[in-house]
Amino acid sequence: MSTRAFIGGVGITEATSPRKQTSSAVELIQQAVWAALEHAGITPDALDGLVIGDIDGFEGTVLGAKHIVRQLGLGTDIPVTVINTGGTTGGNLMQVAARQVRSGDRQRVLCIGGPTFYGAVDLQSAINTNSPMIVEQPLGMGAYHMGAFYPSAYQRRFGATVQDFAASAVQDHEHASRNPYAHLRNTLTVEDVVNSRPLSSPMTMAMVCPVSTSANALLVCSEAAAAEVRPTPVLIAAMATSSDPYLGGGKSDFAAMENLSILARKVYRLADVYDPIAEFDVVEVFSPYAPMQPMQLEALGFAPPGGGIDLIRSGATRIDGKIPVNLSGGPLCTNAGVAGELAPYVYVALQLMGDAPEEMLVPGARRGLAHGTGGTFFQFENLAVLERHECS
Numbered sequence: 001m002s003t004r005a006f007i008g009g010v011g012i013t014e015a016t017s018p019r020k021q022t023s024s025a026v027e028l029i030q031q032a033v034w035a036a037l038e039h040a041g042i043t044p045d046a047l048d049g050l051v052i053g054d055i056d057g058f059e060g061t062v063l064g065a066k067h068i069v070r071q072l073g074l075g076t077d078i079p080v081t082v083i084n085t086g087g088t089t090g091g092n093l094m095q096v097a098a099r100q101v102r103s104g105d106r107q108r109v110l111c112i113g114g115p116t117f118y119g120a121v122d123l124q125s126a127i128n129t130n131s132p133m134i135v136e137q138p139l140g141m142g143a144y145h146m147g148a149f150y151p152s153a154y155q156r157r158f159g160a161t162v163q164d165f166a167a168s169a170v171q172d173h174e175h176a177s178r179n180p181y182a183h184l185r186n187t188l189t190v191e192d193v194v195n196s197r198p199l200s201s202p203m204t205m206a207m208v209c210p211v212s213t214s215a216n217a218l219l220v221c222s223e224a225a226a227a228e229v230r231p232t233p234v235l236i237a238a239m240a241t242s243s244d245p246y247l248g249g250g251k252s253d254f255a256a257m258e259n260l261s262i263l264a265r266k267v268y269r270l271a272d273v274y275d276p277i278a279e280f281d282v283v284e285v286f287s288p289y290a291p292m293q294p295m296q297l298e299a300l301g302f303a304p305p306g307g308g309i310d311l312i313r314s315g316a317t318r319i320d321g322k323i324p325v326n327l328s329g330g331p332l333c334t335n336a337g338v339a340g341e342l343a344p345y346v347y348v349a350l351q352l353m354g355d356a357p358e359e360m361l362v363p364g365a366r367r368g369l370a371h372g373t374g375g376t377f378f379q380f381e382n383l384a385v386l387e388r389h390e391c392s
Helices: 027-042 064-069 086-102 123-128 141-149 149-158 162-178 190-194 256-270 294-299 308-313 340-354
Strands: 005-012 049-053 080-083 108-115 198-200 216-220 232-242 283-284 367-372 380-387
Touching: 005 027, 005 086, 027 064, 027 108, 027 216, 049 064, 049 086, 049 367, 064 080, 064 283, 080 086, 086 108, 086 216, 086 232, 086 367, 086 380, 108 340, 141 198, 149 294, 162 190, 162 308, 198 256, 216 340, 232 256, 232 294, 232 340, 256 294, 256 380, 283 340, 294 308, 340 367, 340 380
Parallel strands: 049 080, 049 108, 283 367
Antiparallel strands: 005 216, 005 232, 108 216, 232 380, 367 380
């Protein structure tokens, strides 16, 4: 019998760089898992499913997650689902868990996001293999070269400057400075961002995410189970995924995130959202490159084409603005792979539960939007509308 799915608890660890991390990957995941169980007020024997993810090329084996769950102390009889959808793995964990719960097959499913980049011997070499072989890989493009396609096209169409894109980085760092879980908590000025090391025009080093180590976990449960959890549960009101062609040549327009725009319209329709900027209280978008954020805000309906930068500069996306965005600091300040992609869902849930760290809490937030993206040219998207649910 079909049922609704809720988020009933979350856990997250403090992030840092791999060279400063003192806990192993398994230890980080254990910390996040047990924090989520404690937050929900349940014990491991209440779980009837685990969903955990890998990303090909970064793990020692694509079955690494399967081996990790054996070391978490959760028991040996819990069904495990391993997800591998590249950069979108983290966001898709929640969607898979929610579908299991909605089907009536499971009551309490724990999503586990681990530190993907922790332990890779040569991370850049691994990233460079993501370009499709034969067609694009011989061009020698790395991740940020492909990420620069979007802002370059956007510049040509709308006349945006490097200083314009820097505004997004400045705001994310300001938000991260208030997040006790964030990796980079330093504040920046526009000049700091513009004058940092140039990478691939128009992007500079300060516009690119760090390599982080952290872990998180998120409990998805049925309506009956949600009534028994400790925090105020969060309804997964609508969710969906979408994809573009894998090759960069299959993109029709790099100056607009058309795939995300199509997905947003679908998810909004499912959740009865008609005026996004008025109806959402908090938003977390996955923008590992600063120039992506204004483009994503446009695709999500918060600003007209070419208006995303003006929206950010107006102060509307700050904690005291009309549509707070990436109060966690987003992936620009913390990106741990699978954990980084699950993080937007974790942070929005914390906001709606009223349990986000006080310095970054939006009081009374009732509806939020969580987003994830991945792929060499960010062809793959996931999106969910989350709502605070007061149990009767």
